[in-house]
Amino acid sequence: EKVTFGTNWLAEPEHGGYYQAVADGTYAACGLDVTISQGGPQVSGRPLLLAGKLDFYMGGNLLSAFDAVQQGIPMRVVAADFQKDPQVIMSQPGQGLDKWEDLKNAEQYILGDEGAQTFFQWMVTELGFDAAKRVPYTFNPAPFIANKKSIQQGYVTSEPFAVQKQGGFVPNQFLLADYGWDTYATTVEVMQETIDKRPEVVQCFVDGSAKGWYNYLYGDNKAANDMIKKDNPDMTDEQIAFSIEQLKKFGVVDSGDTEKLGIGAMTEARIQSFYDKMVKAKVAQPGIDIKKAYTLAFINKGVGLDLKK
Amino acid sequence: MVASGEAPMLLALRNVGKVFSNGVMALTDVDLTIREGDFVSLLGPSGCGKSTALRLIAGLSTPTSGVLDWRGRIGGDRTNIGFVFQEPTLLPWANVFDNIWLPLRLKGVSRAKAAPAVMEMLARVHLTGFEYAVPRELSGGMKMRVSIARALVTKPRILLMDEPFAALDEITRFKLNNDLLELWQDERFTVVFVTHSVFESVFLSNRVVVMAARPGRVFAELAVDAAYPRDEAFRTSPDYAALCRQASDVLVGAINSTAGPHHDGH
Amino acid sequence: MVASGEAPMLLALRNVGKVFSNGVMALTDVDLTIREGDFVSLLGPSGCGKSTALRLIAGLSTPTSGVLDWRGRIGGDRTNIGFVFQEPTLLPWANVFDNIWLPLRLKGVSRAKAAPAVMEMLARVHLTGFEYAVPRELSGGMKMRVSIARALVTKPRILLMDEPFAALDEITRFKLNNDLLELWQDERFTVVFVTHSVFESVFLSNRVVVMAARPGRVFAELAVDAAYPRDEAFRTSPDYAALCRQASDVLVGAINSTAGPHHDGH
Amino acid sequence: MTAIDDSALKLDPEEARRVRQERLERIGRWVLPLAIMILAIWLWDRVCVWNEIPKYILPRPGVVLQTLYDDAGLLFSSLLVTLRITFLSLLLAVIGGVGLAVLFAQSKWVEMSFFPFAIVLQVTPIVAIFPLINIYVDNQTVKLLLCAWIVAFFPILSNTTLGLNSVDRNLRDMFKLNGATRWQQLRYLRLPAAMPYFLGGLKIAGGLSLIGAVVAEFVAGAQGQSSGLASRIIEAGYRLNAPRLFAALILISLAGILIFLVLSLVSHLILRRWHESALKQER
Amino acid sequence: MTAIDDSALKLDPEEARRVRQERLERIGRWVLPLAIMILAIWLWDRVCVWNEIPKYILPRPGVVLQTLYDDAGLLFSSLLVTLRITFLSLLLAVIGGVGLAVLFAQSKWVEMSFFPFAIVLQVTPIVAIFPLINIYVDNQTVKLLLCAWIVAFFPILSNTTLGLNSVDRNLRDMFKLNGATRWQQLRYLRLPAAMPYFLGGLKIAGGLSLIGAVVAEFVAGAQGQSSGLASRIIEAGYRLNAPRLFAALILISLAGILIFLVLSLVSHLILRRWHESALKQER
Numbered sequence A: 001e002k003v004t005f006g007t008n009w010l011a012e013p014e015h016g017g018y019y020q021a022v023a024d025g026t027y028a029a030c031g032l033d034v035t036i037s038q039g040g041p042q043v044s045g046r047p048l049l050l051a052g053k054l055d056f057y058m059g060g061n062l063l064s065a066f067d068a069v070q071q072g073i074p075m076r077v078v079a080a081d082f083q084k085d086p087q088v089i090m091s092q093p094g095q096g097l098d099k100w101e102d103l104k105n106a107e108q109y110i111l112g113d114e115g116a117q118t119f120f121q122w123m124v125t126e127l128g129f130d131a132a133k134r135v136p137y138t139f140n141p142a143p144f145i146a147n148k149k150s151i152q153q154g155y156v157t158s159e160p161f162a163v164q165k166q167g168g169f170v171p172n173q174f175l176l177a178d179y180g181w182d183t184y185a186t187t188v189e190v191m192q193e194t195i196d197k198r199p200e201v202v203q204c205f206v207d208g209s210a211k212g213w214y215n216y217l218y219g220d221n222k223a224a225n226d227m228i229k230k231d232n233p234d235m236t237d238e239q240i241a242f243s244i245e246q247l248k249k250f251g252v253v254d255s256g257d258t259e260k261l262g263i264g265a266m267t268e269a270r271i272q273s274f275y276d277k278m279v280k281a282k283v284a285q286p287g288i289d290i291k292k293a294y295t296l297a298f299i300n301k302g303v304g305l306d307l308k309k
Numbered sequence B, C: 001m002v003a004s005g006e007a008p009m010l011l012a013l014r015n016v017g018k019v020f021s022n023g024v025m026a027l028t029d030v031d032l033t034i035r036e037g038d039f040v041s042l043l044g045p046s047g048c049g050k051s052t053a054l055r056l057i058a059g060l061s062t063p064t065s066g067v068l069d070w071r072g073r074i075g076g077d078r079t080n081i082g083f084v085f086q087e088p089t090l091l092p093w094a095n096v097f098d099n100i101w102l103p104l105r106l107k108g109v110s111r112a113k114a115a116p117a118v119m120e121m122l123a124r125v126h127l128t129g130f131e132y133a134v135p136r137e138l139s140g141g142m143k144m145r146v147s148i149a150r151a152l153v154t155k156p157r158i159l160l161m162d163e164p165f166a167a168l169d170e171i172t173r174f175k176l177n178n179d180l181l182e183l184w185q186d187e188r189f190t191v192v193f194v195t196h197s198v199f200e201s202v203f204l205s206n207r208v209v210v211m212a213a214r215p216g217r218v219f220a221e222l223a224v225d226a227a228y229p230r231d232e233a234f235r236t237s238p239d240y241a242a243l244c245r246q247a248s249d250v251l252v253g254a255i256n257s258t259a260g261p262h263h264d265g266h
Numbered sequence D, E: 001m002t003a004i005d006d007s008a009l010k011l012d013p014e015e016a017r018r019v020r021q022e023r024l025e026r027i028g029r030w031v032l033p034l035a036i037m038i039l040a041i042w043l044w045d046r047v048c049v050w051n052e053i054p055k056y057i058l059p060r061p062g063v064v065l066q067t068l069y070d071d072a073g074l075l076f077s078s079l080l081v082t083l084r085i086t087f088l089s090l091l092l093a094v095i096g097g098v099g100l101a102v103l104f105a106q107s108k109w110v111e112m113s114f115f116p117f118a119i120v121l122q123v124t125p126i127v128a129i130f131p132l133i134n135i136y137v138d139n140q141t142v143k144l145l146l147c148a149w150i151v152a153f154f155p156i157l158s159n160t161t162l163g164l165n166s167v168d169r170n171l172r173d174m175f176k177l178n179g180a181t182r183w184q185q186l187r188y189l190r191l192p193a194a195m196p197y198f199l200g201g202l203k204i205a206g207g208l209s210l211i212g213a214v215v216a217e218f219v220a221g222a223q224g225q226s227s228g229l230a231s232r233i234i235e236a237g238y239r240l241n242a243p244r245l246f247a248a249l250i251l252i253s254l255a256g257i258l259i260f261l262v263l264s265l266v267s268h269l270i271l272r273r274w275h276e277s278a279l280k281q282e283r
């Protein structure tokens, strides 16, 4: 069966598990012919999911799932392949911005639109960041390097590398997940209709992805990397190596619950706690029936644990 | 004073008035009958409403009072009118040939089919050889001649001409006068002819209508009873001179009737 | 044939030729001397290069051969020229007053200061009362009169007029002829006057230059020795008639000299 | 005088048709556009229903209107922010466009030397150079204005240049003969003559400066209280709040139409006495 | 004839100045723009050096040129992709703009009824409605074309409409008298008369369709081998490869200038026989 999975960025190692599962036939083994449709800086794939043009979409964090419930959109998160949001805030060392508490004193916060609509809201209400200092991140780190008193968002796996190469310094990196932003990330979002009508497809995709991630992180990932480089010619081996190393180092994919439940794990308690936190921070509306935002039916089965070496 | 044969009436202006939106009363109470085959000249001081009257007749403008009666119908069928505007009014992007071809083209005549007629008209207005020039490369008089050729090329049943020969030298003017008369006699179309030359009006027309200004109105009508064809002999005849003098006097009368202190404006 | 008093030379065209970029030879070998205070008329068939010559004199165009000699200098100082174009050439967005005021305005004269002169010119061309009309609300002849008023309002030392009165009725034309002559006698400026009317040229000027066409050239020059002031008496004198006939004959000669089969074009 | 009885005068069909048509036109001029608008909205509604388009993709007009009403406070205050940038940038576009056009009209040299830079400005994607602007411009409003201006000024420049060069040759000669200085020629001849072209460019620039303001906000991302419609759109997009997104879009459209109407009126008032495009056909 | 010796004829100062100036102008017309361009590039270089601007923010022109040379293959193939969209969308803009203008010229009704929709199209931010386009349009090229078209068509529509309405009244009367049909009036009178305005709009739309193509790529995110300059810019920006980013920007600018020059030439060729703006001043 042909299905399409939309990612939220150009092909990169952060999508490695899915490419791996395509490349080594893990999806095919349970009867899925998966096409990966890359996203991009200005490309928003979620509407395509809503319109049924995509079967699966890679969500950034849980907030959009909450929003979907609030707007009465029958969309659910079926797996969370990242236990931690890989978002970091970077600052330049030695500028008085070396501690998390100091970051709000920066002159400029360079943040993308999505970040501004999600974790930044939380940073404003909870941590006292100044909304007026936000400047859009156009996916060009030059302004950050130029302005020593600025901070910038980034994926722990990618921006620090670029800054290090071009700016000639290793930026301070504050992984949001370590400072209370405990959402799941890189979720798999599906329309309710798919869950109802083709549960086996969903199951296959979730399981295949989990296995893919294990294989990508711990096995031979050359085929997946070749696919990534083909989709995104600017990707370098150096960058890929850096990314994978960071993913492992920060336990982005595989840490905490996954030790027992397998990659993709989610727990009700953690989602509830994150939601409560967001409500408290006035980022999410109170009174949302968040049970509708996700289902645990396809995960937490320890699939693929055997592949971890 | 009207003198015109037994030809059927073509059109009549009845009590026609025209007030422009800026309040200028260009025409008032104009009564004028034109019969088939008439050659009527309009004579009058500058600004007395000659062009306005011509535009009314052509249907390019509607009277604000009174009616235009075409053989008993208001409005009437205005096809087959040839019009020479006071300004040349040529298509600036088209060459002389195309400008003259235009009316035929609009009737569906192809370039090849139209060529003989166009070339004949070009020759008539002495512009052979200039068919590929565009208007801005022509002198004032040449432009006007193109405009005349364009009006004649369709052989219209009614010809309205607004000072067509004013920009031409007298010799060319005489020639074209003769040509026009000849054509008119052959085809017997109806002509309404605006001119400032008393001589021209008397030479050409069977009726001269003298208008007065502010407000524009018909001041007098003169019949020119001399027989057609009229030629150089007529031009030098004492009859002609007398008629010219008479027309001239009427014109002076018309102008004086409004002259006074020129402080009336609008 | 030249006849002109002992007045100093103002300008001379020496062997002047003008070939347009499309290859039309508008003028060839034109030799013409104009003295201070002259009233020179240019007469000639349509398209013979009168307007071109006037533009050359005004410096709006440069000869392709020969030179223009202004008191011994090529080019020369062309300030203080009044020019009446063959077409009215008014600013379409400005009213009559502003159009006439324009040359004074360009010399820095304020509206209030200019008003008397402008109003006087308006009265001279019989347009008092129309100062707030915009050009499209005027008749052809009225536009031309505005253009004349504009050329005269600065009291220029040299006046170049291209068929200024062609669009006017004969009575107004006579009046303006007389006015112009009067002005000229008072101020003694120099006039080059293009006209198609033999009568007008003889009545007004002390020299009539007859041009022939294709290529445009000076065909003959006539001196009009009648004394100024010239009035209605002169207009009816046998001298005047004789001169007119003479000019007419020359003009016919000029036209015939090029007539032939009109297949020369460009 | 003639044998025809006056009472027999009949309005001929063509004349009658013309009169009828004029009457119709007077009514239709207002009714028809409204009708078409309503029809379009109805069609939108039907399309949503027929194709069962879920409201989170394309909400039905009723829902959008409801949202427009409910969120009026929020949306209109954002609209004001956007309109402020729009008008300022339109003003700057006029000043810049006309100023440059006047400069270019001074000589072919200047035009050929500097027009390329104008084109470079026109075709440079703001998104791409925003980082540079961001680094060197501190003031948020200035950033927004700069972006919106870049989008809007070119049509004015281009049209005005064309207009300044389209002056009747005889009029130009007339000015020359009267010894007009360059400045006088500009002031009294070329600028008035360029008016129709300039106003045409202005009508194009009006819409562009609105979209420029929106794009500038998209790129420069104002936040907090002072956020314009673009932020609302982005926010609504991320919040999957389609009705609000479309309400914001509709506000932009309405603002665009309004700006166009106002500029058309201005154009009409300036030109109505002399230019064909604005003249009432007098018959 | 006169007492003045011919040999004494002096070129008066004004005349001499004119001749000199003409000679200068002939040279200057090509040299000056080049000189200014070189000066601008030199200034860019100096600014970089004086202000010690790091190369990842604003690289020096030399570096950019070097990159342009080194990455020529990559960049030019991307340029071709972008230009393809540009030309197609310009073509569509011409068809759409002129078509609509012709439609609008048919009657005031039609104009007043449908112009609002044109304005809505003009002022709708593509970024905001792209998701919709993305859902309902499958073909990538069609998506891009649609976006670029929306950006480019309005100036043509607006200017052509203005031109169609600016026809000399006497000429219109002349056509009417000759019983011209609506279509004939359009074909032989209004369209030729609107040419200068249309061509002015075309010159604006040329640049807009280029920037439209770039913006379309930005939002539609073309991928893989077929990616245009926008993708190159985003990637280069992301990778902090400023030299390549600026090389891509320069390519866009050059393409814009080239398009403008070509359209100017077309305009000149069409108008040179009759319209003031294109006439060589014959003296």
Ligand SMILES: Nc1ncnc2c1ncn2[C@@H]1O[C@H](COP(=O)(O)OP(=O)(O)OP(=O)(O)O)[C@@H](O)[C@H]1O
Residues within 6 Å of the ligand: B020, B021, B022, B024, B025, B026, B044, B045, B046, B047, B048, B049, B050, B051, B052, B053, B086, B216, C136, C137, C138, C139, C140, C141, C142, C167, D282
């Ligand atoms: N479009 C218009 N709007 C307002 N007034 C006008 C318009 N056209 C003409 N007039 C006025 O109507 C009067 C008559 O104008 P018309 O053009 O008919 O004169 P005319 O007899 O043809 O004069 P001429 O011999 O100078 O051409 C004039 O006073 C003029 O000012």
Ligand SMILES: Nc1ncnc2c1ncn2[C@@H]1O[C@H](COP(=O)(O)OP(=O)(O)OP(=O)(O)O)[C@@H](O)[C@H]1O
Residues within 6 Å of the ligand: B136, B137, B138, B139, B140, B141, B142, B167, C020, C021, C022, C024, C025, C026, C044, C045, C046, C047, C048, C049, C050, C051, C052, C053, C086, C216, E282
């Ligand atoms: N701009 C131009 N380009 C090319 N040829 C031109 C141009 N202007 C005039 N001509 C040609 O030059 C010749 C003389 O024109 P000019 O306007 O001087 O004639 P004119 O004597 O004023 O005629 P008219 O009495 O008809 O006004 C004509 O054959 C005309 O075709």
Ligand SMILES: [Mg+2]
Residues within 6 Å of the ligand: B050, B051, B052, B086, B162, C139, C140, C141
């Ligand atoms: Mg008239």
Ligand SMILES: [Mg+2]
Residues within 6 Å of the ligand: B139, B140, B141, C050, C051, C052, C086, C162
């Ligand atoms: Mg002439």
